[in-house]
Amino acid sequence: MKQFSALFQQLDQTTRTTVKITALADYFTRASEADRLWTIALFSGRRPRRVITTARLREWAAERAGQPLWLFEECYPIVGDLAETIALFLPPAAQHSDSDLAGWITALIGISQAPEPDRKAFVLDAWDRLDTSERFLFNKLITGGFRVGVSQKLMTRALARATGRDEADLAHRLMGDWTPETTTWHSLIEANDPSAAASRPYPFYLAHGLDGEADDLGEPSAWHAEWKWDGIRGQLITRAGDHFVWSRGEELMTDRFPEFARARDFLPDGTVIDGEILAWDGTAPMPFSALQKRIGRKSVPKSVLREAPVTMLAYDLLEQDGQDIRARPFHERRAALAGLMGSLPPDAPLRLSPSLAFADWSALAQLRDRARDHRAEGVMIKRKDAPYLVGRKRGDWWKWKLDPLTIDAVMIYAQAGHGRRATLYTDFTFAVWSGNDLVPFTKAYSGLTDAEFRKITAWVKKNTLQRFGPVRQVRPELVFEIAFEGIQPSSRHKSGIALRFPRMARWRHDKPVQEANTLDDLNEILRLYGQ
Amino acid sequence: MAREPLLTFTPEGIFCAQGGFHIDPWRPVARALITHGHADHARPGHGAYLCTDLAAPVIRHRLGTITLETLRYGEPRQIGGVEVSFHPAGHVPGSAQIRVARGGEVWVVSGDYKVADDGLSTPFEPVSCTHFVTESTFGLPVFRWPSQDSVAAEINDWWRACIVAGQTPMLGAYALGKAQRLLRMLDTDIGPILTHGAVENTNAVMRAQGIDLPETVPVTPGLKPADHPGALVLATPAAFGSPWARRFGRVSTGFASGWMMLRGVRRRRAADRGFVISDHADWSGLLTAIRGSGAEHIYVTHGYTEIFTRYLNECGWNARVVPTEFEGETLDPGETA
Ligand SMILES: [Zn+2]
Ligand SMILES: [Zn+2]
Numbered sequence: 007m008k009q010f011s012a013l014f015q016q017l018d019q020t021t022r023t024t025v026k027i028t029a030l031a032d033y034f035t036r037a038s039e040a041d042r043l044w045t046i047a048l049f050s051g052r053r054p055r056r057v058i059t060t061a062r063l064r065e066w067a068a069e070r071a072g073q074p075l076w077l078f079e080e081c082y083p084i085v086g087d088l089a090e091t092i093a094l095f096l097p098p099a100a101q102h103s104d105s106d107l108a109g110w111i112t113a114l115i116g117i118s119q120a121p122e123p124d125r126k127a128f129v130l131d132a133w134d135r136l137d138t139s140e141r142f143l144f145n146k147l148i149t150g151g152f153r154v155g156v157s158q159k160l161m162t163r164a165l166a167r168a169t170g171r172d173e174a175d176l177a178h179r180l181m182g183d184w185t186p187e188t189t190t191w192h193s194l195i196e197a198n199d200p201s202a203a204a205s206r207p208y209p210f211y212l213a214h215g216l217d218g219e220a221d222d223l224g225e226p227s228a229w230h231a232e233w234k235w236d237g238i239r240g241q242l243i244t245r246a247g248d249h250f251v252w253s254r255g256e257e258l259m260t261d262r263f264p265e266f267a268r269a270r271d272f273l274p275d276g277t278v279i280d281g282e283i284l285a286w287d288g289t290a291p292m293p294f295s296a297l298q299k300r301i302g303r304k305s306v307p308k309s310v311l312r313e314a315p316v317t318m319l320a321y322d323l324l325e326q327d328g329q330d331i332r333a334r335p336f337h338e339r340r341a342a343l344a345g346l347m348g349s350l351p352p353d354a355p356l357r358l359s360p361s362l363a364f365a366d367w368s369a370l371a372q373l374r375d376r377a378r379d380h381r382a383e384g385v386m387i388k389r390k391d392a393p394y395l396v397g398r399k400r401g402d403w404w405k406w407k408l409d410p411l412t413i414d415a416v417m418i419y420a421q422a423g424h425g426r427r428a429t430l431y432t433d434f435t436f437a438v439w440s441g442n443d444l445v446p447f448t449k450a451y452s453g454l455t456d457a458e459f460r461k462i463t464a465w466v467k468k469n470t471l472q473r474f475g476p477v478r479q480v481r482p483e484l485v486f487e488i489a490f491e492g493i494q495p496s497s498r499h500k501s502g503i504a505l506r507f508p509r510m511a512r513w514r515h516d517k518p519v520q521e522a523n524t525l526d527d528l529n530e531i532l533r534l535y536g537q
Numbered sequence: 538m539a540r541e542p543l544l545t546f547t548p549e550g551i552f553c554a555q556g557g558f559h560i561d562p563w564r565p566v567a568r569a570l571i572t573h574g575h576a577d578h579a580r581p582g583h584g585a586y587l588c589t590d591l592a593a594p595v596i597r598h599r600l601g602t603i604t605l606e607t608l609r610y611g612e613p614r615q616i617g618g619v620e621v622s623f624h625p626a627g628h629v630p631g632s633a634q635i636r637v638a639r640g641g642e643v644w645v646v647s648g649d650y651k652v653a654d655d656g657l658s659t660p661f662e663p664v665s666c667t668h669f670v671t672e673s674t675f676g677l678p679v680f681r682w683p684s685q686d687s688v689a690a691e692i693n694d695w696w697r698a699c700i701v702a703g704q705t706p707m708l709g710a711y712a713l714g715k716a717q718r719l720l721r722m723l724d725t726d727i728g729p730i731l732t733h734g735a736v737e738n739t740n741a742v743m744r745a746q747g748i749d750l751p752e753t754v755p756v757t758p759g760l761k762p763a764d765h766p767g768a769l770v771l772a773t774p775a776a777f778g779s780p781w782a783r784r785f786g787r788v789s790t791g792f793a794s795g796w797m798m799l800r801g802v803r804r805r806r807a808a809d810r811g812f813v814i815s816d817h818a819d820w821s822g823l824l825t826a827i828r829g830s831g832a833e834h835i836y837v838t839h840g841y842t843e844i845f846t847r848y849l850n851e852c853g854w855n856a857r858v859v860p861t862e863f864e865g866e867t868l869d870p871g872e873t874a
Contacts, residue, residue: 018800020809073678074851080844081679086801094679094798142800429802456805 007140009037010045010107014143017156026156030164039191040108046165046194047186048147049156051255054111057118058125058148060088067092070130083422083476084429089145093138103135108186110144115187158209159397169195177209177396183258207241207252208278208324208332209396213386213403220367220406223387230336230390231362231370233382234405235319236294236492236506237284238301242266242318242356244273245328251283259283262300263316265355272350276328279320279343280394281359286317291381293494294506319359320347321386324394332394336402339394370406377408378535383491384408410489410507411531413523414514416444417484420466421477423451423459430459431466431478434510436488438501440525444482447501447528453489453510462513485517486510493528493536501525503532543619543637544644544668546836546859551646551670553637556616558587560635560646570621572648573632574599574713587614589623591659591746592631595713598742610659626650627661628816629714630748636664644668645830649839651815652822655685657718657748663829670836670859671827674817675795676845682795682819688812689722695791695810696727700767705785709774709808710793712736714816716771717743717750719793725751728767732756733781735773762786777808795819827854 016029034042047053068078078095085091105113110132117128129148136144162180166173179194183205223229239254249269251260260266263283273279285296296314300306323343324332331339340361347358362385364370374385384407392402415436423432433451437444454462462484469481492506545552550562558568565582572578573588574595581600588596590607597605608614610633613622623633626648634647645666654660692708699706710716712735720740723730730753732740737755744750754765762768762785776782777790790808795815797803803811818826827835827849835856837846842858849856 018804071678074848077678077844077848081677084677084841085679085799090800091679094681098681429796429799429805 007103007105007107007110007136007143009033010041011137011140011143013037013045015139021155023160026160027164027167030156030161031167034165034168038106038108040186041106043186043189043191043194044108044111046161046180049161050158050180052185054115054147055118056148057114058129060149062122062126063088063092063129063145063148066126066129067095067133070133071095071097086422086429089149090142092133092145093142096133096141098138099134099136099141101135103132111147111186114147165195171195174396178203178206181206181209181252204246204248205243205250205258207243207250208280208330208394210239210241210254210280211395211403212254212398213388213405214398214400216387216404216406220370220387223367223404226364226366226370228390230340230388231364231373231385232321232359232388233362233377233380234384234386234407235282235284235291235359236381236383237282237291237297237319240281240283240318241324242269242273242277242279242281242320243325244269244275244277247275249273253283262306264306264311265316266318268355272354273346273356274327276325277346278323278325279318279346279356280322280324281318281320281356283316283318285314286355293381294492295494295496295504315355317355317357320356321359322394335391335393336388337390374406374408407491410491410511411493411535412487412489412511413438413528413531414485414517414521415447415488416482416519416522417480417486418444418446418482419477420462420480429463430456431463432459434486436486437482438523438525438528445501445525447499447503447525448488448490448505448508450486450488450508450510454513458513483519485514485519485522487512487514493532495532495536501528503528503536542668543639543642544646544670553616553619555639556619556621556637558616558621559583560637561648570635571596572626572635572646573629575629575649578648587621589631589633592633594742594746595631595739598738624664625659625662627652627655627658630658630717630743632658632714634664636666642667644670645832646670647672647826649674649817650826651818652825653682653685655718655816656721658714661826663826665831667832668834668836669827669830669832670838671823672817673823673837673840673842673845675815675819676823676837676841676848678820680795680798680819681821682815683813685722685814688814689724692719692722692791692793692812693724693727695789696723696769699769699789700728702789704787704789705762705768705770706791707770707772707777707782707785707788708791708793708812709772709777710736711816712773713739715793715814716740716773717748718816719771719814720750720753723751723769728769729754729765731760731762731765731768731770733770733772733776735776736771756781760784 013029013033017026020026064078068075081095082091117125132144133141162173162177165176184194241252243250249266251263251266253259285292299310299314320343323339326342344358350356362373377384384405387404387406389402415438417434418437419435420431421433423430435446435449437446466478466480470478471481472479488508489511490505490508494504495502496504541554549559549564549566551560558570559566560570561572561578562569563580567584569583569586571586571588573592579596586603586605588607590609593605593607608623610623610625613620620638622636624636626632626634628649628651634645637644643666645664647670649672650661652661696706710719716736732753732755740750740753770785791810791812792808793812793814795817797811797813833855835849835854836859837856838859846856846858
């Protein structure tokens with residue numbers, strides 16, 4: 007674990023991309039194949055299955071340290087990360103270990119079926135053999151993902167440097183449904199194996215938000231426009247007689263959306279479509295909450311399938327007849343896509359996302375203003391002669407979102423953030439007036455600067471009314487403008503509504519608390535924009 | 538009727554009614570006993586000041602013309618029928634725990650302290666008492682300081698690595714105490730040490746009182762970094778990212794603070810390196826000091842007061858939280874003074 011720990015420290019200690027790539031490339035040259043493979047897996051979100059609950063880990067850590075559990079629980083929100091809290095809370099290790107990363111993970115997988123006392127003995131022994139930084143990583147293996155500011159792209163670049171292989175080819179290889187338990191370094195990185203490649207999606211091309219004026223894009227006829235749908239971006243693949251559905255987060259979701267099995271009936275082999283997966287009522291998208299019912303579960307009961315059937319609105323064609331056509335201009339790919347879609351039966355779970363005709367930018371602006379009527383969140387603008395690129399690139403694809411809905415609300419609870427913001431109060435609960443009462447209706451934790459969070463943190467400490475563990479009830483005095491993308495009725499919330507993507511748009515220093523919005527105002531927004 | 542306690546906690550700060558003085562008061566008072574020269578302890582505007590002879594130069598330097606008397610460590614002084622003396626707190630040079638005694642009632646106000654020897658300050662000495670006032674800046678078991686030698690090795694390794702990478706290491710630390718402690722930890726065989734004005738001013742005061750510090754080169758407006766190859770720059774964190782810092786070109790930044798123990802804080806500071814070194818006691822240091830005092834009554838101030846107090850009470854002490862005016866500053870690692 008020493009080598010991996012040293013790599014982690016190097017990555018964690020710098021914000022410079024070049025330093026990170028050098029450190030990773032160096033590691034990929036020197037580490038064992040098994041360690042390399044696990045490192046790629048961990049940094050791309052593939053971690054071993056959780057074999058111990060966090061509740062047990064907390065208890066064991068407190069017990070091992072000879073401290074009361076409440077003291078551990080007090081430390082956790084201050085440190086902000088469970089793996090780190092445990093690593094720091096335990097006494098220094100008395101033994102040592104020469105086992106490498108793959109060795110530890112293999113051992114961890116090995117005890118996954120063991121009875122609890124054995125798992126406990128294993129964990130306590132590990133804690134006593136690893137230094138603080140290794141222990142932190144070991145705990146991360148057990149508890150959750152590694153967020154180290156290493157993007158897939160950066161890792162791929164380092165891998166390309168270390169192996170001398172093409173970066174785009176590697177990016178494609180790293181996608182898909184693999185784990186170090188099901189593959190080897192050779193077959194993942196080096197081998198030429200078409201069957202392993204059958205499920206592989208292409209890296210997604212992501213749009214930038216349009217920050218200036220649409221006029222700046224120049225001649226409108228050089229651009230294509232369509233709705234920006236509010237679902238899950240995905241790829242539908244038919245290859246080798248099979249089909250695969252991938253989310254943008256590189257999650258294989260084939261089983262979650264059985265509707266797409268029919269794609270094999272009408273799409274030729276060797277087809278890859280980029281589109282938006284939406285819950286669909288037959289003519290229009292359903293609210294995102296309907297889709298959420300589908301995302302949360304691996305297998306879908308019939309009733310949910312009936313209530314929230316999905317469809318894909320197709321944006322783009324990436325592969326045709328087994329040929330990667332991403333380098334061809336968008337208008338050609340789109341024409342080919344339209345050709346494919348034209349022959350589909352009307353009840354197919356797939357349809358072409360319609361294009362928006364516009365003569366000039368102000369006409370498109372008017373269309374965009376009506377996006378909510380179409381249950382879209384804005385428009386997408388794509389350059390007609392652009393290739394399909396990898397990752398988030400400026401210039402060819404723009405998303406032009408509708409201005410968010412906003413409401414002025416009162417902060418009533420505060421909780422410390424996690425990770426980088428562990429020592430700041432960043433997670434807040436907001437309320438609106440209902441008569442003389444404040445009714446909580448949403449949480450929000452982003453949208454402000456660190457400097458503002460620091461100010462609010464100092465304020466929270468001086469204005470705490472009550473504490474509930476890590477949560478502080480604060481004096482209802484601060485007013486914030488909350489921006490959000492959508493609103494829905496909700497029986498689970500006291501206020502009766504649920505917001506989509508709520509965040510703090512600004513701190514309304516100018517607004518006295520009595521002038522914050524009311525529940526009636528929220529219900530009016532729900533009436534106008536709720537779906 | 539029970540007698541008034543010897544010390545009470547008032548809006549001005551800790552007060553001894555019988556002696557007519559305050560300890561580290563935060564509002565102007567007639568007579569102030571000062572534990573050490575950090576800004577949150579030695580404030581301007583008091584009628585008369587009393588501190589250790591070793592702390593006096595810095596306090597004079599910071600507060601200008603004030604009425605100030607000094608005592609040596611351990612030297613007793615009668616004030617209004619109570620006996621007062623100053624004892625080493627190990628926090629920064631001249632820092633003191635203040636002992637106040639009336640008969641069998643003995644209070645020790647420890648100010649800021651650490652129990653480990655930093656090689657610069659007079660090491661902490663336990664003082665027996667019945668009532669002990671303790672800080673709790675790092676009063677959680679997750680704070681456990683590495684040895685000073687191992688941190689020194691980390692910093693010097695970083696310095697060497699920066700030279701190889703063609704970068705200038707810029708180390709940020711509190712100007713009074715921490716900076717001088719770091720100076721003595723640096724390996725001057727690696728290269729010259731350049732200092733920011735705020736650090737150098739304190740260096741000058743300490744050198745004048747006979748504290749031995751390695752040679753430093755003050756960064757003056759005319760200084761050309763190219764004339765000092767392989768140098769490390771020692772500055773206050775406030776100087777980072779300022780026009781002052783720009784002259785050094787490609788820098789690697791490092792912070793030296795106990796808060797660097799926490800990854801979240803390290804990342805928030807966006808420094809390239811964080812070095813865990815503090816002039817406050819860690820968890821076990823706090824407990825060592827509290828046990829060493831032999832006191833039954835513990836007053837917890839400044840830091841994780843509520844958590845630490847609950848812990849002490851569960852362990853059998855009679856502990857309570859003492860409010861400080863500036864609760865909240867400690868969580869933000871701008872630096873703890
Ligand atoms: Zn202080
Ligand atoms: Zn201090």
